[in-house]
Amino acid sequence: MEKGNRSTVTKFFLSGLTDQPELQLPLFLLFLGIYLLTVLGNLGTIILILLSSHLKTPMYFFLSSLSFIDLCQSTVITPKMLMIFLMAKNDISYTECIIQLYFFVIFVVSECYVLAAMAYDRYVAICNPLLYSIIMSQHKCLSLVLGVYIIGIVCASVHVGCIFRVDFCKSDFIDHYFCDLISILHLSCSNVFVNESMILIFSVINTILPNLTILSSYVFIIISILRIKSTEGRAKAFSTCSSHISVVAVFYGSAAVMYLNPSSSSPMGEGKVSSVFYTIIVPMLNPMIYSLRNKDIKIALKKLIGKKLLF
Known part of the structure; x- marks a missing residue:
């Protein structure tokens, strides 16, 4: 490719998870x-x-x-990965790559903030139970979820908008199983200072704000739980938060393994394995964590299928 040929870029090639033929079918x-x-x-x-x-x-x-975010995030990534395994079809058009990147960023960012909204909900439920129905009104809940998606769309639009100003001339080979933002920028021969600045700015914002909300919510929750005199009351209060704590730990723990490892000491293969966990495994685990640890969901499922001895 020649420098400045952004308009002639029609497709990229994804490396996938492995290049060993015997592993493709398994x-x-x-x-x-x-x-x-x-x-x-x-x-x-x-x-x-x-x-x-x-x-x-x-x-x-x-x-x-x-659940909707997890379903969409997995659907954005996994079908293309399956095509690479089954058909060895590892090419992806420029347009498809940008669309995949756009929706991936939307749903990853949205998950960060919906976890924060869930932490705030648990804070209100435990620390202000008498005002819970007033504070967490239907309008408030809808506004929070709408805000979650707006933030995701804004972040994705900025990143993709910055991608459009980039020329690709180094290579058309993406060393990943999906169109990850960092992997795409590695192919650029343009000045990507603006792109990297936006990544840094949004990463800091989208890390600090949700985590600060989650941490501060649980600080007040723990203080409230410790004030409960009965052991049964404490256990009941904690049980309403345990599933959310587990989901937060799994999501941020897997993301931290991917993004906090020094690149010099973490081969790309290890990076792919780490990203598989938070892009594909976590969306599968979240409903299991909530269904296995939540009595209300078990009761609802029993009623829905009409089998009292299901669990």
């Missing part, structure tokens, strides 16, 4: 199973919450939003 079957579990778990959670009258609370409204 990995295809593995990730197909993971994707089917992800769709079943998250779509099932959404349907269950929609159909169960006693799950019409802010907590489960945010949970359905989380």
Whole structure:
């Protein structure tokens, strides 16, 4: 490619997870199973919450939003990965790559903020139970979720907008299994200072604000729980937060492994494995964590399928 030929870039080639032919079919079957579990778990959670009258609370409204985000995030990434495994079709058009990147950023950023909204919901429920229905009104919940998606769309639009100013002339080979922002910028022969600045700015904002909300919420929650005299009361209060704490730990823990490892000591192969965890495995785990640890969901599921001895 010649410098400045951005308009002639029609496709990229993804390296995938492995170039070993004998692993393609086993990995295809593995990730197909993971994707089917992800769709079943998250779509099932959404349907269950929609159909169960006693799950019409802010907590489960945010949970359905989380399930929708996880479902969409996995769908943006996994089908293309499966095509690479099954058909060895590792090319992706420039337009498809940008679209994949755009929606991936939307849903990753949205997940950060919906987890923060869920932490705020638990804070209000435990620290201000008498005012819970007033503070977490339907209008407030809708506004929070709408804000979550607006932030995701703004971040994705800025990043993709900055990509359009970049010329690609070094290579058309993306050393990843999807169109990751950093991997795309590695192919540029333009000055990417603006792109890197936007990545840094939004990364700091999208890390500090959600985490500060989550941490401050749980500080007040822990203080409130410690003030409860009965052991049973403490256990009940903590149980309403345990699933959310688990999801937050899994999401941020897996992302930290990917982004906080020094690049010099972390081969790209390890980076791919880490990113697989938070882009594909986490969306599968979230509905399992909530369904296995949540009595309300178990009861709703029993009622829905009419089997009292299901669990």
